[in-house]
Amino acid sequence: MCDTLVALPNQTASGNLIFGKNSDREPLEAQAVVHVPRTSHSNSNLQCTFRSIPQVEQTYEVILSKPFQMWGAEMGANEWGVVIGNEAVFTNVKINKKELGLMGMDLLRLALERTKTAQEALRLIIQLLETYGQNACGGYQNRNFYYHNSFLIADPEKAYILETAGKSWTFKKVIALGSISNGLSIEEDYEEVSFKEEPKTIQRFFSGKKPNFKNYFSDLIYTKAGRPEIRKACTLNFISTSENSGVSDFMGSLRQHNLEDFHPKKATTGSVCMHATGFTNPSDTTGSMVAEIRKGKPSTLWLTGTPHPCISLYVPFYFGCNLNHPLLNPSAKPDQSLWWKAKAFQKKILLDYSKKQPELRAKWDEIQKDWIKKDQELIHGNATKQELAEFSLSCLKTYENLLGG
Template sequence: MSDAFVLIRPHRPVWIGCNVDGDPDLPRVIEVLEPSSGTESAVIHERPASNSVHAYDSVGVNEAGLALVYQRAPTRYTSLVSGADDRGRRTLLRDVLARSTQAEEALELIVERYSSQERSSLSEGACILIADGESAWLLELAGELWAAVRIRGRRVISGALTIQNDFDRIHPRALQDARREGWTRSGLDFGFARCFAAPRQVLVEGSQLRRANTLHRLLGAGERADAADLARVLRDHAGGEPDARFRPPMTCSHPSLLPNAPGVPFAWRQQTTMSLIAALPSPDQRTFGEDEDIDLDLNLGPRRPSRVWMTGTPAPCLSVFKPVAFESQDWSDHSETLWRLHQRFHMAVLRGWRRRSTLGGPDRAVLERRAFMRAQEDEGLQLWAEHRRALLVWLEEAERLDRERPRLLAKILDR
């Protein structure tokens, strides 16, 4: 279960942000795909480091300024942890990003393929945010059925169906199937999520609470929210502590320290494995420079149609959002090493959250301020290298505290 949002405001870029959740033992890497033909766009996306069958969620942005966030969602037709092969789905979504330039175009392409023989490439329950610099859509899938709503203002998804009767487009058989199954009596009480979501699974996973918390934080960021404000939304812990045995659903998710204990929900065994923020300016903003307000908000240069920042690591609350360029580079080995180092640091901090969560805090703040400023590509790459070097220092200190812990306990017991 992940959290993602879209923020649309007049005369400003469309912002999209996402925490991708997954298995703590499954590293994620960043990949930049070059266009293979003149009709395609370069694509930045994240994927599992290994050829995993079960990745569940994913996110990507293309050079034309189109972004997709895919989340699996429990429905009456399938469960969140069903055994569907997700590799075909990842290939399909990458293909949509490579071949589409607008949100509505991508929506129509996904619906077309979902309705055809390629439906098996997508899970039978999903939420897909689709955004460009002018508009955004939410597409939700349940079995063979689907519904879509045009986003106005802001929208948050947290691994559960949310479209009710507010849809703008819907599968022609949706109401008929819901009535046949006894999930609705008429069109008056029909809601796509109400009829097709798996209510017990949604309750256990805490999707509604998590979505409400993320939406509350997004509203609190204000109308002039920028990348730094949205990063704080993705780092939110809903007033709880990540190392608590029982904790409220958090936007920034951490794995339970007792993952195999009886009664621990599946979502509590997962964690945020990668985070992304992207600014998608409309065509008239891509040659900005005359409007100072847009300049400060976008931090874009005239040759940059969009800006993308990713952590490349788990736990955004302990990490740094850094710029990722569309120029082809071999990110996979570099980002997997960073991911594994950061996961070691993350787990060491969880073993003593109150004392250790501030390790590296001032350094992270300085790096991220630079990352959100308008920077040349070389400086962006430099930030990734600086983050890794600093992470080695933080990790050494966190593991030193781990080694000291038994000695401190022994002293207490000897008293």
């Protein structure tokens, strides 16, 4: 389960596009923050998560938040200001588990590494989808978790929602605010659509003059269980009621729970900041991102690198800086990384959440506010890459210290 949202420049206080995503995965699947510089390649093939495809001569600089063991990424951006998040969607198209394709996370990273605009990224994902398909296991310990994907794709000026089912796809442009969750949402309001001859578990037929993509392909049982409409409405309502949304509004939106008297033990799949409770609600938010994509100035990627944004801080990262740090590279088991340090720290908060979380949030909101203010000062003051890198590292180290060193 995940949630992704965007506000176009004419909807934000800064006049910059703002993008956010929560990555919901299995509770023990650590998430890494990875920086890959622009690279020239001599190899003819690229090994993605499960299969190889032809490599290109050059890939662009990217910052990614990804499950530690996968090649692909849950979310990220590139040096040109293209930013993408993907969602699992559940369809009635049969998945052939013997013909491994590209994961949605592979498609996301490939688009970031190889394109300069949102439209180019959109077209590349469609091309790769039609060529290789998306039959790939998306689980970590759950090896039976297969799904299809939707994407929110943006650049400094525009954004698109792309939804898929097998090798079929459709997309539409975001007008002002956009949000996607774990269900198909595009009905007859698409800009383009491609229906392939898909092997389907439930046969549905077109009715009316224009085919309805959502109704034709949705798996209603899994989609309903995931409560995507509740979470989508929650994120959209939050940012739409915040006049001229900013980075802090997006962070607040991604920290939301769907119950007034929320407690992690009561959590359901309707919570934007997700807390796993068992079989019917198996996912945690294992990482979160808010990106301010600027035109003509450096963009800022705010990444938690830690689970549960309701008890996390967002650390700023910038392009052109060496961002690879041992703290950001977790392994399968508890280690000295930021992610696992946070996991241990948060366990104590979760034991008395009703009391400890509000106290922590009040203190950390002040720290977050100061970081956002400093980021704006550095950007508007035309700070050097070295100054940006030093600020990013200082925030990272402060966060580590707050988690217990």
